[in-house]
Amino acid sequence: MIRHLIGLLVLLVAGLVYPWIFPSALTVGVTILLFAGWATAWDILGGWAGQVSLGHASFVGIGAYFVAIGATEYALAPWWSILMAIAVAALLSLAWGRLTFKLHGPYFTLSTIAIAEILRLIAINEDWLTGGATGVFIDWMPTPFGIDLFAREAQYYLALVFAVGVMATIIWISRSRFGYQLRAVREDENSAMAAGIDPTRTKLKAFMLSASLTAVGGGIYGMMLSFLEPHILFYLLLSVQIALTGIIGGRGTIWGPLVGAVLLVSAGEIFRTSFAEANLLIYGILILLVILFLPSGIIGEFNRRLTRRLYARRAQG
């Protein structure tokens, strides 16, 4: 516990120092923090509860669009829009989970793709709802305490708060009753039921929490882009990137998704600026290598070895 809280503190300090070290890479910083938050939120469902979703872009889209439509159509400040987005994401995930949680393994994963794709088509075609395919410009943001929310610095600190908040949530979950219920359901639903745990309810809670947190990050992402098109926000590839970040780092671990985000986003950025056309090819090779050599993810593999070493050391001495 103490270990994790120190980790959180280190993250916070590193996050606060980053803008001084890399003043001209704030966009990359925001991207890392958003992906860290998203992947950690994804991991509540995908890692801790063991239900791999490839539909989380839907919740990013909901967060971003609530902020955009709220600001442009109703002059609504983003915090109110994000609150609404949280509510909508929670309700949507509740219905979504009720519908699909009887599916397991790859079947559940396929169903998330299908639902997210249907939502993408709705976002593109129903222009009364989203502004449609031609997109929405965010042309206004409030200035609380004189802070310009369009400024990348402001967005950076918002993203930092978001990432730290999600990390704190997962640290709390990992120690709590809920966290053990999640792991029990992931490992074996029958054993979980024998311990008095309602698996469906547990998964629903995980999905709702995961979706709501993802939507919060989506709101910040919307502010950063400040021009939204459904194509890129409800995009299957974004869902895949979020899941990928979580899995590469280590599913069901506290620090895995963060490590995944730091690795993938910064590798992506370095490859982008150094290898031009070949950058995505090299990125693909990197992913494959990590999967082959660290199949439980970076932190996952580390934790497995650590637990065994700690036990062995205590048992001997």
Place this chain on the structure above:
Amino acid sequence: MKRILTAAIAAPLMGFALPAAAQVEIGVVNSLSGNFATFGERYLTGMEVALEEVNANGGINGEELELVIQDDRSEAQSALAAVEDLENEGVPLIIGSYASSITGPMAQLMTRQEMPLIVLGSADNSITKPGSDWVFRAKHNSTIVAGTYFDYFDYLREEHGEDDLQTVAMLYGNAAWPVSLAETGKELAEERGYEIVGDEAYDQGTSDFRPILNNFRAEEPDILYVVAYAEDGVAITRQMREVGLDTKVLAIDTAAALPNFVEQVGDSADYVATVVSWSKDVQYPGIEDLTNRLREAAGSEPSFYEAEGYLALMVAADALRRADSLDRDAVRQALDETDLETPVTTVAFDDFDGFKNQNPIRSLMLQIQDGEHVTVFPEDLAAEDPTYPNPSWDDR
């Protein structure tokens, strides 16, 4: 391997170390990898041709012009990171990018940072309407393109009688550009007295248009107005013939403007009409020379994409020469006062109809005649007369 890695890590930091000696650098954000790389390649070719021309003619007031090119991986957040990076390197302006989902966020950011952006490929109205003081577009937009289509239809009406062209059916992909062009088209149809008898969007990646085309066949539209990217346009044309959907005018935007459209569709491509910002047979001085250079650089028949890449860089170079400074405000001022003639088109940035810093470019209507793209409208720039009406598929 080790060397590559070192280079990779060092590369982003190099910008600090290298002093800019007797050269002017401008930033380019372009889609070189990812889904839009097809277009990115062509734009790059066009810019390289322009770069060679600029430097052969004395560069920017004697200093060599250089491009600092960054890939945006066809995604918005990478483009924004690239802008930040380029701003840090001190470039006075940036050219970019292709998709509106990428160019839109760039425009927002650069307006905030007060840095001039010359739009490379994105044609959506939304980029320059309402627009900003810092965003300039030399190429066309949805309003201009849709206007050219309907001017052409009106012109055919004048020539052949109003009753001849009455009904329009529309078919378009669900991406930003096709939707925005279709929406503008619908407004114009209403204004100018055309009846819309069919209106269908499709999800991109669909390659079977038969159900839609069959429905249209029952409506017998005079005009079919299609907005589709390359492969969709080819599939639509092939399937129209297969289904036997005859129209007097067949307009296919974007897809039909590419040289290999004819290769992929064969003789069914004939009579298809399409609007472009540039054509190799347009009556502007220097056109032949430019076409040859573009062809050589591309290694194939050049398209409007290469031409637009060329145009964007020529506009940038012209403004930098006149500004005679790397100060962003001075460059913006110079861009504002642009009055340039190129073999692609003439450029001046105006505010009109709610647009800001938009070149009121004269778009061209091409028709494919005997497998060649030929400029047929407007009359003063035309190389040939349009063939009208399209013969029925059975008679070909």
Place this chain on the structure above:
Amino acid sequence: MPDALKAEGITVRFGGVVAVDNVSLSLQPKGILGLIGPNGAGKTTLFNAVTGFVPMDSGKVRFFDRDVSSEPPYKRAQAGMGRTFQTERPFEELTVLENVLVSAFLKEPRRKDAEKLAMEMLKRVELDDRYDQPAGDLNLARRRRLELAKALAIQPRVLFLDEVMAGLNPPALREMIGLVRRLSQEGLAILMVEHIMEAIIELSDHVIVLASGQKIAEGTPQEVTSNTQVIEAYLGTE
């Protein structure tokens, strides 16, 4: 005082096969009820039907004064049915303590209390020295005891043991028998499905014998083992 468990007319069908055919049983609040029968007799199915893991086609299950017939397994667990699984399934990625903690949280929502409870349960099954070992690394006998600790940690009123003796070597078997007896003496009612006659005879107050889904005999261990029908069922005219 009502019976701890009263099941009446339990019938379970799989497709066309009747796995359990109209079986009734009852368990006193402090007794050990043994459920035996040859392979495929329907013992485990009956056991799963009573604990809610297999849906019944007909029948009623009363747990103390509560009708749990239509309740899902986790509700029955919450009501106090603690069970083990025949193929023991520890949460392999968790440590031994964490495995038990999952169950302990049912009655003790606060981590500190739950941890204390879990540790006590580990002591009861003599696994406390391995509390931080990954459960996946335990050997069979220890996994069995871990299963037991998990079932105990929900602080059940009745313990359901599904073949906890199977596959144990003689010393481990003796240990397990002692452990079950101790639990019973501490006041827990126990229903055990078992293959190992030795254990059943030693432990049970009352035994039910199943064959082909039907109850063929019932009584004290001595009565049952001398029953000719039972001997036939076991020795086989199959």
Place this chain on the structure above:
Amino acid sequence: MAELVSLLQNLSNGLLIGGVYAMIGVGLTLIFGVMRTINFAHGDFVVMGMYTAFVFNMILGWDPYFSLLVALPAGFLMGVLLERVVLAPIVDKPHETSLLATLGISLIIGNALLLIFGGESKSVHVDYASMALSLGEVKISVILLIAGGVTALVIGGLYLLLHYTEFGRSIRATAENRLGAELVGINTRRIQGAVFGLGMMLAMTAGVALIPLLFATPTATGPILTLKAFVVIVLGGLGRVGAAVAGGLVLGMVEVMGAAYIASAYRDAYGLLFFLIILLFKPEGLFGRSVKRV
């Protein structure tokens, strides 16, 4: 009358498009049946088939179908190799590990094609690309008919292979019950490699057969086809070849009817919605055998 003609027209188109989908799905269903792996690179395998046909057409002027001579063995070998190097080492990891691995393969194939051939979409133009046979007023696309014929041939051949050869029986046994297959002495690891090879071969065959009809864009086409293939195999019933055909036909029909009579903008949604309903209420697929789990 006109409406009846248009209905018949749509029905026949739905069937023919369904044949195309079946072609894309059949390799995936085989892989899923044996390996329980969601192969995210399947669409990219199809695209590789398309590029094979394109390259031989461009350089040697071959008719696209002729390049099957190259695509078949190449597909099989590459599949076996990929399985050996990438998937076999992680076979006992959770399913999402192999899912990610195939995702990595997909990224690599797409971007390698982009580097080699550039981003422009590729197609082979054949003279019969827009020909149609007329049956009364209903028109039947020649090229879809040819694709349908190839589908029938390939799937017929696969059926024979699976049911009348020792190798095929081993594959089916492994798909049905891996442990049982191992007990009777089948080397399921080898079968797995061979099946992946077979799956990739079928995907590349589909690519070759479809190049006159569809377009290959390095990174964009693959995922679209992969998604279609997922829908096909779930609709029909996972893991069975005949069911993939049925699934393809159903998907073709649902899409065409939805596009013709509801709204074409939601074309993909009809298939996906149908896919969800099947997943939720008849997870063994429309035509799969019912499996009761005890």
